[in-house]
Amino acid sequence: MSMIAAFYGGKSILITGATGFMGKVLMEKLFRTSPDLKVIYILVRTKAGQTTQQRVFQILNSKLFEKVKEVCPNVHEKIRAIYADLNQNDFAISKEDMQELLSCTNIIFHCAATVRFDDPLRHAVQLNVTATQQLLLMASQMPKLEAFIHISTAFSNCNLKHIDEVIYPCPVEPKKIIDSMEWLDDAIIDEITPKLIGDRPNTYTYTKALGEMVVQQESGNLNIAIIRPSIVGATWQEPFPGWVDNLNGPSGLIIAAGKGFLRSIRATPMAVADLIPVDTVVNLTLAVGWYTAVHRPKSTLIYHCTSGNFNPCNWGKMGFQVLATFEKVPFERAFRRPNADFTTNTITSQYWNAVSHRAPAIIYDFYLRLTGRKPRMTKLMNRLLRTVSMLEYFVNRSWEWSTYNTEMLMSELSPEDQRVFNFDVRQLNWLEYIENYVLGVKKYLLKEDMAGIPEAKQHLRRLRNIHYLFNTALFLIAWRLLIARSQMARNVWFFILRMMIFYLRR
Ligand SMILES: CCCCCCCCCCCCCCCCCCCCCCCCCCCC(=O)SCCNC(=O)CCNC(=O)[C@H](O)C(C)(C)COP(=O)(O)OP(=O)(O)OC[C@H]1O[C@@H](n2cnc3c(N)ncnc32)[C@H](O)[C@@H]1OP(=O)(O)O
Numbered sequence: 001m002s003m004i005a006a007f008y009g010g011k012s013i014l015i016t017g018a019t020g021f022m023g024k025v026l027m028e029k030l031f032r033t034s035p036d037l038k039v040i041y042i043l044v045r046t047k048a049g050q051t052t053q054q055r056v057f058q059i060l061n062s063k064l065f066e067k068v069k070e071v072c073p074n075v076h077e078k079i080r081a082i083y084a085d086l087n088q089n090d091f092a093i094s095k096e097d098m099q100e101l102l103s104c105t106n107i108i109f110h111c112a113a114t115v116r117f118d119d120p121l122r123h124a125v126q127l128n129v130t131a132t133q134q135l136l137l138m139a140s141q142m143p144k145l146e147a148f149i150h151i152s153t154a155f156s157n158c159n160l161k162h163i164d165e166v167i168y169p170c171p172v173e174p175k176k177i178i179d180s181m182e183w184l185d186d187a188i189i190d191e192i193t194p195k196l197i198g199d200r201p202n203t204y205t206y207t208k209a210l211g212e213m214v215v216q217q218e219s220g221n222l223n224i225a226i227i228r229p230s231i232v233g234a235t236w237q238e239p240f241p242g243w244v245d246n247l248n249g250p251s252g253l254i255i256a257a258g259k260g261f262l263r264s265i266r267a268t269p270m271a272v273a274d275l276i277p278v279d280t281v282v283n284l285t286l287a288v289g290w291y292t293a294v295h296r297p298k299s300t301l302i303y304h305c306t307s308g309n310f311n312p313c314n315w316g317k318m319g320f321q322v323l324a325t326f327e328k329v330p331f332e333r334a335f336r337r338p339n340a341d342f343t344t345n346t347i348t349s350q351y352w353n354a355v356s357h358r359a360p361a362i363i364y365d366f367y368l369r370l371t372g373r374k375p376r377m378t379k380l381m382n383r384l385l386r387t388v389s390m391l392e393y394f395v396n397r398s399w400e401w402s403t404y405n406t407e408m409l410m411s412e413l414s415p416e417d418q419r420v421f422n423f424d425v426r427q428l429n430w431l432e433y434i435e436n437y438v439l440g441v442k443k444y445l446l447k448e449d450m451a452g453i454p455e456a457k458q459h460l461r462r463l464r465n466i467h468y469l470f471n472t473a474l475f476l477i478a479w480r481l482l483i484a485r486s487q488m489a490r491n492v493w494f495f496i497l498r499m500m501i502f503y504l505r506r
């Protein structure tokens with residue numbers, strides 16, 4: 001019997017960010033392994049014209065939840081969606097809902113965040129810092145609360161090379177930052193943002209670091225733990241391999257590469273690709289929830305959820321395997337054949353951006369114009385290159401994360417819990433994982449049918465022929481122009497022709 005699964009039985013659990021990538025997998029696992037839990041409260045806002053109920057309905061009816069419905073047929077009754085907007089005061093939660101949350105919650109998993117790298121500082125502070133502070137305040141009023149688990153990121157201190165499971169202070173106190181956001185206007189905030197974030201690459205990593213400081217400072221008597229995952233990728237095993245539902249991290253780039261838009265990237269092939277499957281993060285999160293509530297460690301423990309020190313894989317190997325999978329299961333209607341290069345040199349990278357990315361986009365737009373259609377490829381390419389430039393920071397460096405707490409927790413689990421809540425990435429086979437990841441991107445993000453593979457392969461063969469024809473035509477034109485202008489080129493050309501005739505006659 002799993003002690004962790006039994007622990008969540010009969011519990012009332014509050015999850016923020018339950019509609020996000022990690023939140024959904026967390027809910028799925030909870031319902032599947034502890035179907036006798038009392039209730040999961042989720043804080044949900046309305047979005048894209050959908051009510052909170054419609055959003056929950058959509059999640060529960062997705063493929064991710066198919067197994068849950070078998071184990072926990074009354075899952076609809078056990079999920080309680082509470083309207084909340086984490087950008088608002090008291091999260092805009094109604095009085096009755098707030099009362100229920102305060103009096104019933106046993107465990108909190110705080111997953112909500114803005115993960116955008118380019119969010120204005122004001123917005124990132126609101127969600128990643130102020131909302132965390134408010135949630136802690138709520139937690140301090142919950143008499144039945146046993147544990148508060150905060151999800152941060154392994155990159156909150158990416159300005160360091162070696163990162164321990166401790167909280168590193170930022171130069172300016174989070175409270176001062178929160179206060180200043182109230183009276184500074186947007187223009188001034190934009191001006192001081194680079195100074196505040198210092199040697200971090202974006203507002204995301206900076207505000208996640210501030211969020212951790214807030215957790216430390218406002219923890220009071222709460223039983224708190226912080227989890228720091230690295231780059232979260234598709235599921236490894238559960239509920240099935242390869243599930244992914246957003247474009248963050250590598251997923252968007254896999255699409256861009258598979259569709260032939262992205263053919264080169266400024267990345268260091270030997271740098272560690274610290275990817276971690278989302279189900280591994282969820283298993284560790286649930287184990288931490290149990291451990292924190294039952295063992296009540298004296299201080300706030302931080303758990304690194306990373307792969308690099310247990311089972312390292314580098315970007316070169318990853319890119320190679322991604323390309324190998326495209327050979328087997330190509331994406332449909334590719335713009336160009338997937339064929340890509342890693343370069344560490346900025347000038348080479350700019351050259352490839354011009355030749356391999358921008359030029360084909362301009363030519364394609366020209367073709368669209370000629371055929372009376374609206375050009376769109378250059379715009380799309382510019383956005384893609386902007387996205388890639390923001391991710392480049394993370395594919396040109398390696399970090400070392402110490403994992404004492406994570407290893408300690410692993411050793412505390414019973415063999416059954418180690419199996420059911422497996423977060424031991426030493427068992428992960430990268431080649432298999434990446435292949436399933438690419439397949440998952442094709443199935444769950446692009447919604448492409450496997451039956452379309454022969455047609456996709458045929459399309460790639462056509463693109464290869466067009467590529468050869470284009471190159472041959474380009475060569476002949478260049479040669480023709482050269483011959484017309486240079487006696488030397490003409491002499492070379494006639495010499496080659498004579499040699500060919502000579503050898504053919506022998
Ligand atoms: C030796 C062999 C060689 C082989 C070489 C092969 C190599 C070349 C090809 C590469 C093949 C791929 C191989 C894998 C390599 C992958 C590298 C992956 C790097 C990943 C690094 C991630 C680091 C994360 C570290 C921190 C982790 C965290 O803690 S947080 C989670 C991560 N957060 C994010 O990822 C958020 C990032 N996104 C954003 O911040 C924003 O979306 C944006 C700023 C990037 C863009 O914002 P914008 O306002 O312009 O637009 P938006 O509306 O958001 O989207 C615009 C369009 O772009 C699409 N989109 C969005 N995100 C991505 C993405 N990550 N990748 C690609 N495309 C993306 C989005 O859908 C929009 O599209 P349209 O709607 O069509 O316009």
Ligand SMILES: NC(=O)C1=CN([C@@H]2O[C@H](COP(=O)(O)OP(=O)(O)OC[C@H]3O[C@@H](n4cnc5c(N)ncnc54)[C@H](OP(=O)(O)O)[C@@H]3O)[C@@H](O)[C@H]2O)C=CC1
Binds near residue numbers: 230231249
């Ligand atoms: N993905 C990754 O690679 C990594 C993620 N992390 C951390 O893991 C956690 C979860 O990330 P992930 O699931 O990938 O992120 P997602 O972007 O997929 O999910 C974010 C969640 O936060 C919710 N949210 C955002 N703003 C508000 C708001 N104003 N009110 C209510 N809810 C809001 C979103 O709701 P809605 O659906 O309404 O937008 C969504 O449910 C985050 O804390 C992130 O920092 C850490 C390392 C890597």
